[in-house]
Amino acid sequence: MVINLDRSPDRLAHVTAEFAKIGVSFERVRAVDALHRLGLAETSPSLTPTEAACLMSHKVCWKIIADGDDAFGAIFEDDILLSDAAGPMLSDCGWVPADADIIKLETYLRKTVIGMRRNFVDRAFSVARLYSFHIGTAGYILSKQAARDLIVRDLDAPADHVVFDPSLPTSSSKTIYQILPALCVQSDIVLEKSVAFTSLLGEERLVKSVANSSPKRKPTEKLAVETRRIGRQIFNICRLRHQKTISFGVMTTKRKRRLLDSLHKSTCRPSAEGSYPQP
Numbered sequence: 001m002v003i004n005l006d007r008s009p010d011r012l013a014h015v016t017a018e019f020a021k022i023g024v025s026f027e028r029v030r031a032v033d034a035l036h037r038l039g040l041a042e043t044s045p046s047l048t049p050t051e052a053a054c055l056m057s058h059k060v061c062w063k064i065i066a067d068g069d070d071a072f073g074a075i076f077e078d079d080i081l082l083s084d085a086a087g088p089m090l091s092d093c094g095w096v097p098a099d100a101d102i103i104k105l106e107t108y109l110r111k112t113v114i115g116m117r118r119n120f121v122d123r124a125f126s127v128a129r130l131y132s133f134h135i136g137t138a139g140y141i142l143s144k145q146a147a148r149d150l151i152v153r154d155l156d157a158p159a160d161h162v163v164f165d166p167s168l169p170t171s172s173s174k175t176i177y178q179i180l181p182a183l184c185v186q187s188d189i190v191l192e193k194s195v196a197f198t199s200l201l202g203e204e205r206l207v208k209s210v211a212n213s214s215p216k217r218k219p220t221e222k223l224a225v226e227t228r229r230i231g232r233q234i235f236n237i238c239r240l241r242h243q244k245t246i247s248f249g250v251m252t253t254k255r256k257r258r259l260l261d262s263l264h265k266s267t268c269r270p271s272a273e274g275s276y277p278q279p
Helices: 009-021 051-066 086-091 143-149 159-164 200-211 219-238 252-265
Strands: 001-002 029-032 072-077 080-082 103-105 111-115 126-129 139-143 176-180 184-186 241-245
Touching: 001 009, 001 051, 001 086, 009 080, 051 072, 051 139, 051 143, 072 143, 080 252, 103 159, 111 176, 139 143
Parallel strands: 001 029, 001 072, 103 176
Antiparallel strands: 072 139, 080 184, 103 139, 111 126, 111 241, 126 176
C-alpha cells in the first residue's frame, strides 16, 4: 500500500515509476489531508495537524491489514526511493522472520541500535532486531496481529513514534526487525532540496523542536549526558547490541541520473491548482 494525497498527483507518478522499475504493483490508499480537516489539532492536542493527518492515514492502512486475509502487509509513503534490489523482497514474504510483528524497510541515515546477530534472508539483505527509535514510517511491513492491536488503541503520538519508539507500549510490546541495507529512503534524505519532495511533516517538526529547544547545557550537565551515553553503550554491548547507521540499498548510477532528471522536471512544474506541489 502507498499513502498518497489527492492533491499530490506528482508524488503518485513518482512512486508509481519507482515500483514499476522493480516490477511490483501496489494499492493506493487515499491520505487524510490536514488542509481539509481543520479540526485535527483539537482531536490530538499534542500533535501538529500534519502529524495527526499522517497518523490517521497510517491507521487506514492498519485497518486494511487487520481486516485482510494476508499475514503481513507493506505500507509506504509516496516520496520514497526504492533500492534496485527491492523487487524480490517485496514480491515474496517468505523471508519474514516467524516472530516478526514489524519490519522497518526504511532508513533515516541516523544511528540506531540493532542486534549484533543478523539473519541473512538473501545474498544482499539481512535482518536484525531493532531496539531503539528509528524515525520515519515511509516503509515498513506490519503483521496482521500487530495491526489488530494498533487499531484498537487510543493513540496520541506521531505515527513513527507509535510504531518505532520503544518508550511507548505500542512499540515496546512488538518484535521489530530492521532490514539491512534498507529497501527505501525518503527522497529529501538523499537528494538535494532543489529536486527532492519536501516534507511538510519534517518542517513542522523542525519548528516544534526549535520552539521546545533547551538552553545551552552547563559543563556538569554535559558530563552527565556523556556518562549516560557511555552507560548505554556498555549496556548494549552486554546485551549483544550495537549502534549502527543503516545504509540505503543499491541504486545504479544510471537510475540515479534519470531520477534526478524526472524529479527536477516535476518540482519545476506548477500543479493543476496553480501552486507548486505540496507534501
